[in-house]
Amino acid sequence: MLELYHWEPNTYFLKPLIALHEKRAAFTSRWFDPTAFEQFAPGWPGNTESSLQLEREGPILLHDGALISSSFFMLEYINDALPGINLCPGGAYEQYRARAWGQVLTAVGTGVSALGCAKYLAPVLRGIDPATLTARLQSIEPLERRQAWAAVADGTYGEAALAGVRARLKGPLQRIESTLAATPWLAGPEYSIADIDAFSLLNCLPALASDLLNGGEAARTLQFVERMRERPAVKAALALSRTGKPQEAFVPGAEASRWG
Numbered sequence: 505m506l507e508l509y510h511w512e513p514n515t516y517f518l519k520p521l522i523a524l525h526e527k528r529a530a531f532t533s534r535w536f537d538p539t540a541f542e543q544f545a546p547g548w549p550g551n552t553e554s555s556l557q558l559e560r561e562g563p564i565l566l567h568d569g570a571l572i573s574s575s576f577f578m579l580e581y582i583n584d585a586l587p588g589i590n591l592c593p594g595g596a597y598e599q600y601r602a603r604a605w606g607q608v609l610t611a612v613g614t615g616v617s618a619l620g621c622a623k624y625l626a627p628v629l630r631g632i633d634p635a636t637l638t639a640r641l642q643s644i645e646p647l648e649r650r651q652a653w654a655a656v657a658d659g660t661y662g663e664a665a666l667a668g669v670r671a672r673l674k675g676p677l678q679r680i681e682s683t684l685a686a687t688p689w690l691a692g693p694e695y696s697i698a699d700i701d702a703f704s705l706l707n708c709l710p711a712l713a714s715d716l717l718n719g720g721e722a723a724r725t726l727q728f729v730e731r732m733r734e735r736p737a738v739k740a741a742l743a744l745s746r747t748g749k750p751q752e753a754f755v756p757g758a759e760a761s762r763w764g
Contacts, residue, residue, distance in 0.1 A: 505532070505566070505567070505568060506524075506529060506530065506531040506532065506565075506566070506567050506568075506586075507531065507532045507534055507565070507566040507567075508520055508521070508524065508531050508532070508533060508534060508563060508564075508565050508566075509534040509536060509543075509549065509562060509563055509564040509565075509566075510533065510534070510535060510536075510562060510563040510744075511535065511536060511537060511538055511561075511562060511563075511753060511755075512745050512746065512747060512749075512750040512753035513741050513742050513744050513745055513750045514620075514704075514707070514708055514750040514751055514752075514753045514754070515613060515616060515617060515620070515704055515705055515708070515753075515754070515757065516559045516562065516563060516575040516613065516704070516757065517562060517563050517575075517753075518703075518704040518707070518741060518742075518750070519563075519575040519576070519578065519579055519700055519701060519704040520563055520565060520575060520578045520579065520582060521741035521744060522700045522703070522704065522735075522737050522738055522741045523578070523579050523582040523583065523591060523697070523700055523737075524582060524586075524741075525736070525737035525738075525740040525741050526588070526589050526591060526700070526735075526737040527582060527583075527586045527587070527588035527589060527591075528588055529582070529586050529588065533744065535744075535746065536562070538561040538562060538755045539625065539628050539629075539755065541640055543561055543562060544643070544644065549564055549566060549571055550564070550571070551571050551573075553571075553573055553574075554571060554573035555645075555646070555649075556646065557573045557574045558574070558610075558757075558758035559573075559574060559575060559613075559757060559758055560649050560652060560755070560756060560757075560758075561755040561756065562755075563575060563578070565578050565581065565582070567581075567585060575701075575704075576606040576609075576697075576701055579591065579697040579700060579701060580592070580603075580697065583697060591695075591696055591697045591700070592696055592697055593694045593695075593696060594691070594692050594693075594694055594696075597692075598691050598692040598694070598696070599691075601690070601691040601692060601698065602690075602691035602696045602697050602698040605690050605691060605698035605701060605702065606697075606698070606701060608676055608679060609676070609698075609701050609702055609705060610758060611672065611673070611675075611676045612673065612676045612677070612680075612702070612705045612706070613705045613757050613758060614757055614758045615669045615670075615672055615673040615676075616673075616705050616706075616708065616709060616712070616757070617754060617755075617756060617757025617758070618661060618665075618666070618669045618757070619666065619669055619670075619712055619713055620708065620712055620752075620754030621656045621661060621754045621755070621756060621757075622656070622661035622666055623712065623752075623754075624752045624753070624754050625656050625754045625755065625756075626656050626657070626659075626661065629653075629656060629657045630657075637657060641653050641654055641657065649756075652756035653756055655756070656756060670713065670715070670716060673713075673716055674716070677716060677717065677722060677725065678721075680702060680706075680725050680728075681721065681722050681723075681724050681725050684724040684725060684727075684728055685724055690702055699728075699732065702728075703728070703729060703732040703738070706725065706728075706729050707729055707732070707733070707751065708750075708751035708752075710726065710729070711751055712751070717729070
């Protein structure tokens with residue numbers, strides 16, 4: 505049995521949805537709202553790894569009793585465990601490149617999450633009764649995970665901090681742009697998990713921070729995003745949105761508590 509616990513198709517939650525649709529895999533969708541803290545409910549699937557992994561709030565894949573967390577590892581697992589299209593093609597070097605992009609894109613995910621949380625999640629948290637929110641946050645474990653939520657709620661994401669986030673995103677984004685000038689896909693001549701990883705983090709960026717991803721210095725990257733949006737698997741994954749605005753769905757990402 506294959507089950508995916510996921511939220512709106514954006515950033516970390518979008519990656520496995522695209523991969524599963526690329527594989528044409530039958531799976532049970534377990535939709536949840538992490539901004540309502542449903543991931544802390546009794547009986548929520550989890551283990552030590554899922555509680556400590558840097559993306560914190562999801563997604564979670566259950567496959568015949570095995571629990572997989574961390575969205576990039578999930579892409580590798582889906583590719584290896586399920587039949588269908590090979591999402592890590594080529595030789596040893598191309599496969600190395602696909603995995604190396606996972607490290608580079610961690611910084612992109614961190615920055616995109618910080619920008620998105622400041623713009624979209626912070627107002628949601630401000631709309632919760634302060635006493636209720638404080639009690640909810642104080643119950644979150646481990647401490648770093650609690651601090652990541654508190655950083656959004658208490659206004660840590662000020663203008664100076666966000667300017668630093670934008671500055672740190674420029675290097676990885678320039679690397680993506682220069683790579684796409686040389687190859688049609690990030691890991692080489694063929695589509696791979698690196699492209700799913702990158703698109704899932706970049707798809708919301710033109711609307712979130714057009715100064716970082718636009719038709720100027722990032723023209724090839726923007727073309728890549730638009731090309732990815734035309735893939736049937738991507739369209740199917742995005743169609744699972746319940747709000748119609750998946751690009752506004754954010755929860756604290758990797759190391760979010762350190763962006764202050």
